Amino acid sequence: MVVVSRRRSSLAPFLLSAVFLLWPAEPPAADEPVRMGLSSRIIATLPERLGINVDDGTLTRDTCPPLETDKIASTGRPLVEVVVLCNALFEAGLAERIELVGDFPHKRMLTEITHGAIDVSGTTVFPEVLETLATEARPRLSKPLIRVNEFEKVIYTMAHRKDVLAVRTLDELRQFKAVVVKYWAIDAKTLKSMGLRGVAEVSKQELYRKFLEVGRADFAIASFGSETHNPVFKNMVPIPGIKLALVSPRVFPISPGRADIQEAVDAFIDKARKGDSDGIVQAFLRAGFFHEELAKWRRVYPVDAGR
Numbered sequence: 001m002v003v004v005s006r007r008r009s010s011l012a013p014f015l016l017s018a019v020f021l022l023w024p025a026e027p028p029a030a031d032e033p034v035r036m037g038l039s040s041r042i043i044a045t046l047p048e049r050l051g052i053n054v055d056d057g058t059l060t061r062d063t064c065p066p067l068e069t070d071k072i073a074s075t076g077r078p079l080v081e082v083v084v085l086c087n088a089l090f091e092a093g094l095a096e097r098i099e100l101v102g103d104f105p106h107k108r109m110l111t112e113i114t115h116g117a118i119d120v121s122g123t124t125v126f127p128e129v130l131e132t133l134a135t136e137a138r139p140r141l142s143k144p145l146i147r148v149n150e151f152e153k154v155i156y157t158m159a160h161r162k163d164v165l166a167v168r169t170l171d172e173l174r175q176f177k178a179v180v181v182k183y184w185a186i187d188a189k190t191l192k193s194m195g196l197r198g199v200a201e202v203s204k205q206e207l208y209r210k211f212l213e214v215g216r217a218d219f220a221i222a223s224f225g226s227e228t229h230n231p232v233f234k235n236m237v238p239i240p241g242i243k244l245a246l247v248s249p250r251v252f253p254i255s256p257g258r259a260d261i262q263e264a265v266d267a268f269i270d271k272a273r274k275g276d277s278d279g280i281v282q283a284f285l286r287a288g289f290f291h292e293e294l295a296k297w298r299r300v301y302p303v304d305a306g307r
Helices: 006-022 040-050 077-091 106-115 127-132 185-192 205-213 259-273 279-287 292-296
Strands: 034-037 058-060 097-101 152-158 177-181 198-202 220-222 236-245 298-301
Touching (some): 034 106, 040 077, 077 259, 127 185, 177 185, 177 205, 198 205, 259 279
Parallel strands (some): 177 198, 236 298
Antiparallel strands (some): 058 097, 152 236
């Protein structure tokens, strides 16, 4: 008769637990939906903007339009990102359905992604945003959907400021002060890295005009065409012919346990960017987030002699 000691038998449950912990985790089956975090506001626009019926709270292969679709015309950045993600996930065969999760504020959604309750963010973020999370763990990050220096802004001032409107170089712009919303970390980071005379920070964009009118700042930055669609810039004009680019990329946050999603998104971005006509750039141009008119404008920051 073989006798097993008490000490040895007591170790057995711990050894079995260790084996299961070290055993490679199986990726979720393709018949399980991928959970995409997306603001309720964006979800509500999908039926009208993209013609997608989301009554059941999901996207499917049949309802995910191709990246080349004209449905994204003049819709802005967020819907391009939804189209990129659904194509990446379906082409990789990771799911037959994407569950849209819109119950959380943005920062809470990032925390839920970090904890694995949500698989991927349906919108991109600046990586610096993740530094504000309370958790030590961080989500995976995709390759940049919008690369450093790829999103450009123009420089606005009051119509009577002929001295500011005459600026054509970075050295000339450095003689003036900017104003920016303090919560817009990347806009502020970009302006503070330019060596300006000063950067005034305010709590909301509606204070820009007051700061410019009383001389506490000389200019502000905004997306191209803001004077036509943003009341804040109604009485302002852009400095003609010059622009600047933001110094941080935009990436998709992905659950730490979903390396398969990161690989799928990265592969789709690489594939879309191949060829002479970058598919990602073309999509943002159709959406009105990038602007062909800016191609001929000179970028004063970061300095690029070739542009």
